[in-house]
Amino acid sequence: MLTEVTATRYITPLREGGSLPGLVEADDLGTYVLKFSGAGQGRKTLVAEVVCGELARRLGLRVPRLVTVELDPVLGLGEPQQEVQQLLKSSGGTNLGMDFLSGALGFDPLAFEVGPEEAGRIVWFDALVNNVDRSWRNPNMLRHGGELWLIDHGATMIWHHNWPGAAASAARPYDASDHALRTFAPDIASAAAALAPRVTEELLAEVTAEIPDVWLAGEPGFDTPDDLRAAYARPLAARAATVHQHIHGLEGDR
Ligand SMILES: Nc1ncnc2c1ncn2[C@@H]1O[C@H](COP(=O)(O)OP(=O)(O)OP(=O)(O)O)[C@@H](O)[C@H]1O
Numbered sequence: 001m002l003t004e005v006t007a008t009r010y011i012t013p014l015r016e017g018g019s020l021p022g023l024v025e026a027d028d029l030g031t032y033v034l035k036f037s038g039a040g041q042g043r044k045t046l047v048a049e050v051v052c053g054e055l056a057r058r059l060g061l062r063v064p065r066l067v068t069v070e071l072d073p074v075l076g077l078g079e080p081q082q083e084v085q086q087l088l089k090s091s092g093g094t095n096l097g098m099d100f101l102s103g104a105l106g107f108d109p110l111a112f113e114v115g116p117e118e119a120g121r122i123v124w125f126d127a128l129v130n131n132v133d134r135s136w137r138n139p140n141m142l143r144h145g146g147e148l149w150l151i152d153h154g155a156t157m158i159w160h161h162n163w164p165g166a167a168a169s170a171a172r173p174y175d176a177s178d179h180a181l182r183t184f185a186p187d188i189a190s191a192a193a194a195l196a197p198r199v200t201e202e203l204l205a206e207v208t209a210e211i212p213d214v215w216l217a218g219e220p221g222f223d224t225p226d227d228l229r230a231a232y233a234r235p236l237a238a239r240a241a242t243v244h245q246h247i248h249g250l251e252g253d254r
């Protein structure tokens with residue numbers, strides 16, 4: 001289970017994010033980036049953040065700590081911006097929080113060097129979860145303390161939008177031609193050799209156990225949250241061993 005905190009104050013919207021994530025203070029005195037359950041993209045975005053964030057972390061990639069944030073919609077009453085007030089009102093209950101990396105800079109491929117090994121691990125991971133949101137236009141990586149941190153895994157695992165077609169969808173290749181790390185000579189072979197054996201059923205069970213039940217309940221075709229957890233694990237288990245052979249768009253940079 002992710003640590004659960006309760007929001008005590010809404011600080012400000014993070015203007016950059018398409019889903020209007022906000023900064024909140026919580027009862028543990030921490031400051032968190034809040035992803036709202038009531039945002040347009042819905043609960044699946046939050047599930048994707050948890051599955052990918054917790055999997056990446058267990059594979060040794062840097063991801064800010066994730067928590068669940070209980071939100072009382074009354075926090076929105078004093079909020080002057082109507083868009084924000086609406087989000088707060090429609091997001092009562094369990095939301096996703098991420099440690100706010102104070103002073104972090106957006107990743108700039110021209111200003112920050114990434115080694116082939118680290119680049120390989122990140123591209124391999126993005127291929128595994130089919131992340132289409134790590135482009136040079138919108139890298140969704142931060143620089144903090146001299147290191148690279150991964151954020152924003154909401155646009156991954158496209159197969160979870162159509163479960164009956166999930167196996168076929170997960171069998172498709174990954175297009176890395178737009179990837180922000182494409183020009184850093186990502187060493188995919190080393191990454192696959194090191195990481196694929198670690199994506200075991202046990203690890204995936206541990207990762208999917210972190211998803212709060214409330215974001216899984218009521219999915220058509222699934223009787224219980226645990227059935228849906230198993231469905232999240234399956235395509236990842238199937239992809240892990242061979243996805244490195246199905247990454248397109250890196251050729252020519254090697
Ligand atoms: N943990 C964090 N620490 C510091 N800044 C953050 C953190 N998470 C997000 N940000 C900042 O907020 C911005 C928006 O966050 P994020 O990309 O997760 O939101 P989003 O709504 O999914 O974005 P988009 O759809 O525009 O990619 C990031 O680009 C970054 O500048």
Ligand SMILES: [Mg+2]
Binds near residue numbers: 017018138140152
């Ligand atoms: Mg983003």
